[in-house]
Amino acid sequence: MKIISIFEERLFAFHCEGEEMNELARLLSCWNDVDYLFKFAQQHSEDIPFGLTLVELVNQLLFDSQELDEILNKIAENTNKNWSEFFKPLNNLEYGNTELSRQKGRKNYLRVYAIKIDKNCFVITGGTIKLHHMNKDRPHTAKEMQKMEKCRDYLKFMGIADTDSFYELINEQP
Amino acid sequence: MTNKEKFLTLSSGDDTNTGKKIQDRRHNREQLRESQQIALKVLLKLNELGWSQKKLAQKMQVSPQQISKLVRGNENLTLETQIRLQKILKIPILASFYENTSKVKKKPALS
Numbered sequence: 662m663k664i665i666s667i668f669e670e671r672l673f674a675f676h677c678e679g680e681e682m683n684e685l686a687r688l689l690s691c692w693n694d695v696d697y698l699f700k701f702a703q704q705h706s707e708d709i710p711f712g713l714t715l716v717e718l719v720n721q722l723l724f725d726s727q728e729l730d731e732i733l734n735k736i737a738e739n740t741n742k743n744w745s746e747f748f749k750p751l752n753n754l755e756y757g758n759t760e761l762s763r764q765k766g767r768k769n770y771l772r773v774y775a776i777k778i779d780k781n782c783f784v785i786t787g788g789t790i791k792l793h794h795m796n797k798d799r800p801h802t803a804k805e806m807q808k809m810e811k812c813r814d815y816l817k818f819m820g821i822a823d824t825d826s827f828y829e830l831i832n833e834q835p
Numbered sequence: 836m837t838n839k840e841k842f843l844t845l846s847s848g849d850d851t852n853t854g855k856k857i858q859d860r861r862h863n864r865e866q867l868r869e870s871q872q873i874a875l876k877v878l879l880k881l882n883e884l885g886w887s888q889k890k891l892a893q894k895m896q897v898s899p900q901q902i903s904k905l906v907r908g909n910e911n912l913t914l915e916t917q918i919r920l921q922k923i924l925k926i927p928i929l930a931s932f933y934e935n936t937s938k939v940k941k942k943p944a945l946s
Contacts, residue, residue, distance in 0.1 A: 695874035695908035
């Protein structure tokens with residue numbers, strides 16, 4: 662498991678073993694791939710929101726993906742912008758400073774999951790297309806929750822609890 | 836050297852590709868949208884016909900990899916490819932699809 666810098670010292674992503682790309686690159690690649698989205702919509706046809714056809718869902722996801730590009734670009738290009746404008750606590754009831762807080766960035770049905778290192782430093786652990794209410798209810802979303810926990814455990818195991826120790830880990834990577 | 840200074844030296848250029856791809860998509864948005872809509876039309880038609888992507892590759896006399904790229908919706912398709920897709924799958928891609936259809940509806944010959 663590796664931690665890759667995406668946008669300078671502010672946004673990182675895990676690169677899981679066996680994966681061709683880091684988690685952000687992988688998500689963006691899937692969400693801009695019509696074949697992937699079409700198959701996803703077919704496989705999860707029972708979860709397609711009421712009133713939407715399969716084609717409308719694919720078009721909506723393509724639009725969401727396009728909007729996500731704009732959001733990522735806007736924050737990355739402007740150093741006055743903070744990644745906490747995009748990422749919010751996964752647990753809606755979470756207040757104050759939680760160590761290695763679980764976070765989500767969302768654009769309609771798209772979710773990007775991350776762990777907060779400090780107020781403007783996040784590590785992406787994965788993401789998903791969420792068409793239903795609870796993450797634990799569907800294998801593909803439950804898997805992303807498990808990945809997030811695995812990444813969080815890894816950071817904890819490496820002694821990461823604050824920004825300084827996170828940067829030390831980055832420096833120690835081969 | 837502080838931790839942060841060390842980090843910046845080490846992490847710069849780790850993944851510039853993701854940011855570059857975002858920029859590329861933003862700059863080519865219109866073309867990308869068209870490619871995505873064609874890909875979606877192709878996938879729907881294949882689904883309707885019960886054809887695999889491999890079968891379409893055979894019909895078009897191209898490699899399955901080329902069809903795989905095409906249905907991802909991020910290829911800059913040549914005019915030739917668009918015409919062949921339109922003919923083989925009978926799906927509207929170019930204006931000629933409608934123009935040719937209207938030509939078929941010929942007026943009855945005068946007796």
